[in-house]
Amino acid sequence: MTASYEVRDGIAVVTMDNPPVNSLGFGNRRFIAESVRRAQDDAAVHAIVLTGRGRAFCGGADIREFNKPEATMAPDIVDVIRVVEGCEKPVVAAIHSVVMGGGLELAMSCHYRVVRRGTQVALPEVRIGILPGATGTQRLPRLIGLEPALNMIVSGDTVMSEVLAAMPGQKLFDRLVEDDVVLAATELAHDIANLRPLPRSRERKVEHPDAEAYLQFARNMVAAKWPHYPAPLRCLDCIAQSVRLPFDAAVDYERVAVTELLWSPESAALRNAFFAERAASKIPDVPSDTPKREIKSVAVIGAGTMGGGISMNFLNAGIPVKILETKQEALDRGIATIKKNYEAQVKKGKLKEDKYAQRMALQTTTLDYADLKDADLVIEAVFEELGVKETVFKQLDAVMKPGAILASNTSTLDVDKIAAFTKRPEDVVGMHFFSPANVMKLLEVVRGAKTGKDVLATVMAVAKKIKKTAVVSGVCDGFIGNRMIEQYSRQAGFLLDEGATPQQVDKAIEKFGFAMGPFRMGDLAGNDIGWAIRKRRAVERADMKYSRTADKLCELGRFGQKTGAGWYDYQAGKRDAIPSELVNKMIEDHRKELGITPRKISDEEIVQRLVFSLVNEGAHILEDGTASKSGDIDMVYLTGYGFPIYRGGPMHYASEVGLFNVVQAMDRFAKNPNDDAAFWKPAPLLAKLAAEGRSFV
Numbered sequence: 001m002t003a004s005y006e007v008r009d010g011i012a013v014v015t016m017d018n019p020p021v022n023s024l025g026f027g028n029r030r031f032i033a034e035s036v037r038r039a040q041d042d043a044a045v046h047a048i049v050l051t052g053r054g055r056a057f058c059g060g061a062d063i064r065e066f067n068k069p070e071a072t073m074a075p076d077i078v079d080v081i082r083v084v085e086g087c088e089k090p091v092v093a094a095i096h097s098v099v100m101g102g103g104l105e106l107a108m109s110c111h112y113r114v115v116r117r118g119t120q121v122a123l124p125e126v127r128i129g130i131l132p133g134a135t136g137t138q139r140l141p142r143l144i145g146l147e148p149a150l151n152m153i154v155s156g157d158t159v160m161s162e163v164l165a166a167m168p169g170q171k172l173f174d175r176l177v178e179d180d181v182v183l184a185a186t187e188l189a190h191d192i193a194n195l196r197p198l199p200r201s202r203e204r205k206v207e208h209p210d211a212e213a214y215l216q217f218a219r220n221m222v223a224a225k226w227p228h229y230p231a232p233l234r235c236l237d238c239i240a241q242s243v244r245l246p247f248d249a250a251v252d253y254e255r256v257a258v259t260e261l262l263w264s265p266e267s268a269a270l271r272n273a274f275f276a277e278r279a280a281s282k283i284p285d286v287p288s289d290t291p292k293r294e295i296k297s298v299a300v301i302g303a304g305t306m307g308g309g310i311s312m313n314f315l316n317a318g319i320p321v322k323i324l325e326t327k328q329e330a331l332d333r334g335i336a337t338i339k340k341n342y343e344a345q346v347k348k349g350k351l352k353e354d355k356y357a358q359r360m361a362l363q364t365t366t367l368d369y370a371d372l373k374d375a376d377l378v379i380e381a382v383f384e385e386l387g388v389k390e391t392v393f394k395q396l397d398a399v400m401k402p403g404a405i406l407a408s409n410t411s412t413l414d415v416d417k418i419a420a421f422t423k424r425p426e427d428v429v430g431m432h433f434f435s436p437a438n439v440m441k442l443l444e445v446v447r448g449a450k451t452g453k454d455v456l457a458t459v460m461a462v463a464k465k466i467k468k469t470a471v472v473s474g475v476c477d478g479f480i481g482n483r484m485i486e487q488y489s490r491q492a493g494f495l496l497d498e499g500a501t502p503q504q505v506d507k508a509i510e511k512f513g514f515a516m517g518p519f520r521m522g523d524l525a526g527n528d529i530g531w532a533i534r535k536r537r538a539v540e541r542a543d544m545k546y547s548r549t550a551d552k553l554c555e556l557g558r559f560g561q562k563t564g565a566g567w568y569d570y571q572a573g574k575r576d577a578i579p580s581e582l583v584n585k586m587i588e589d590h591r592k593e594l595g596i597t598p599r600k601i602s603d604e605e606i607v608q609r610l611v612f613s614l615v616n617e618g619a620h621i622l623e624d625g626t627a628s629k630s631g632d633i634d635m636v637y638l639t640g641y642g643f644p645i646y647r648g649g650p651m652h653y654a655s656e657v658g659l660f661n662v663v664q665a666m667d668r669f670a671k672n673p674n675d676d677a678a679f680w681k682p683a684p685l686l687a688k689l690a691a692e693g694r695s696f697v
């Protein structure tokens with residue numbers, strides 16, 4: 001750390017230096033507290049300027065200390081804030097770039113604040129299920145007013161410094177400057193060096209014409225907007241104390257509330273997601289300094305559903321895309337869909353006309369492979385047939401320049417077989433996007449046996465550029481996400497056989513928090529896709545038992561929304577799922593054939609059977625190395641399958657429930673004669689961890 005303390009002309013300039021964002025780790029906390037005390041004791045110092053070196057004033061708590069003893073080593077953030085605010089000489093914060101969380105709480109404890117235009121200001125704690133617990137809920141309302149403070153804290157949104165500085169009556173920023181913020185803060189420090197009493201935010205009153213009525217209104221709004229999260233309402237409770245209690249009593253209240261939230265399952269889930277997302281980009285045997293290839297242009301093979309969406313990601317990021325098809329009509333259709341999607345965004349005001357034009361100008365088409373030869377990355381999204389992939393990859397191998405990355409968007413085929421169609425398997429990788437590919441965050445990066453480390457590192461960096469959450473998966477049938485969802489779908493079928501209806505199953509899992517239950521999902525994606533996969537598996541994995549209901553549904557031609565009927569009925573042009581008497585009768589008849597007397601299945605049992613079927617397959621996936629960490633599996637489910645984020649992902653959720661309890665429930669299900677006992681055999685890793693009282697995370 002090269003933090004510095006310099007006295008210039010009676011002003012002590014204290015510069016934090018804890019890259020990348022001057023977070024408040026133990027070393028930095030001690031440095032600030034000691035520097036302020038030193039300045040206080042030095043008769044030659046009249047005022048202090050506090051600033052940060054590099055890319056931020058201060059980004060808040062140090063996540064690297066999370067769960068480590070350093071996190072609570074004194075001085076903690078509140079201690080530092082007390083030292084700064086209590087200083088008898090004026091402390092001026094010189095704020096630039098980023099001031100967030102504990103960094104903003106620190107700034108608000110300074111006596112004056114000078115900010116540079118373009119600074120991002122936020123108290124984002126609510127996003128990890130907690131609240132600004134180092135006096136933030138008390139100081140922000142005192143400095144910008146009750147309503148704006150409540151909006152910022154409850155949403156966690158970032159607001160630009162110039163927007164805040166322009167608010168009438170605000171006291172957060174004393175000066176807004178265009179460039180040298182330390183110079184401006186030093187000038188201010190000279191001007192106010194002898195001014196007393198020092199302005200302290202804790203001593204200000206929160207002005208509002210009818211605070212209680214406003215708080216009641218806000219409470220109703222917040223409760224309706226975030227029904228599954230305790231943190232936004234607790235933020236509101238704390239902010240309410242800023243008008244009700246003296247500062248110190250309100251700070252005590254805030255402390256209790258933040259401690260409670262830290263222990264809440266929702267916060268644990270959100271923190272898991274936060275850390276899992278960061279960790280997903282790290283691959284154990286691919287160091288972060290692995291050289292990457294430059295990706296300046298992309299080619300996409302196939303302009304169908306996926307090819308079009310994939311292309312849009314790159315166009316959005318300003319990267320030129322050349323799309324190849326076999327026929328001009330197919331190209332025209334694909335381009336028309338891309339245009340239609342962009343035009344819809346323009347209509348909704350989400351995309352400006354000039355941006356739309358820029359994006360379309362980056363896109364070109366061809367029918368000739370030779371035109372692709374200079375692309376740095378080519379992504380294949382043609383029909384899901386190995387023979388077609390073979391033709392495509394052989395042609396790519398023949399024309400692409402050396403060093404180009406050859407990717408396949410296959411969702412089920414063996415990436416190693418695809419790589420073997422070329423003489424450069426080290427350049428081949430899977431890039432499995434999810435539909436709609438321009439919207440869904442998830443990208444499964446499928447690592448073949450021979451995929452080069454630099455290829456992987458490059459693809460992970462590309463994913464970041466196009467704003468995807470990339471997770472590395474090994475080669476297997478279905479990769480991480482679809483391999484797990486298959487077990488979930490099988491279990492959903494067994495539930496029907498035993499007595500549940502599609503609507504009961506969907507409702508139970510949607511109440512748990514899934515965006516969509518398995519049957520509504522099937523109707524949306526097309527039940528014929530699963531049917532084709534089951535037919536293939538019937539040959540490859542004859543030991544795998546399935547309920548026959550889904551096949552019977554497809555035999556009736558009920559493929560889902562696209563045929564106007566699936567598990568549910570649909571009215572023309574509408575997407576509302578209407579329970580179908582015909583389907584329910586079909587399920588009942590099938591039960592009779594099986595000789596099963598239906599029983600009432602509780603929502604709790606439905607949820608456990610569906611979620612634990614994901615968990616057990618997840619454990620197999622961890623064990624065989626398809627995923628390198630449980631957080632990767634959670635990210636796949638949070639970003640690609642609508643798993644509720646406040647439950648943290650299937651593996652995190654299982655750990656919260658307790659793996660012992662998961663295995664106990666599975667043993668119970670295995671004894672059910674209408675279920676499949678083999679299905680519920682715990683994966684060896686799950687059994688082992690449960691027996692040792694441990695968890696995945």
Ligand code: NAI
Nearest residue numbers: 302303304305306307325326330381382383384410411435
């Ligand atoms: P699609 O049928 O909508 O599009 C395929 C396109 O490829 C068609 O436009 C076709 O003309 C073109 N094509 C076929 N053979 C070609 C060749 N030899 N050269 C150039 N173009 C050729 O199919 P979709 O849904 O876009 O799927 C494409 C790939 O993406 C498949 O491997 C599929 O498994 C995978 N995938 C599909 C997802 C989905 O939800 N639809 C999700 C994730 C992956």
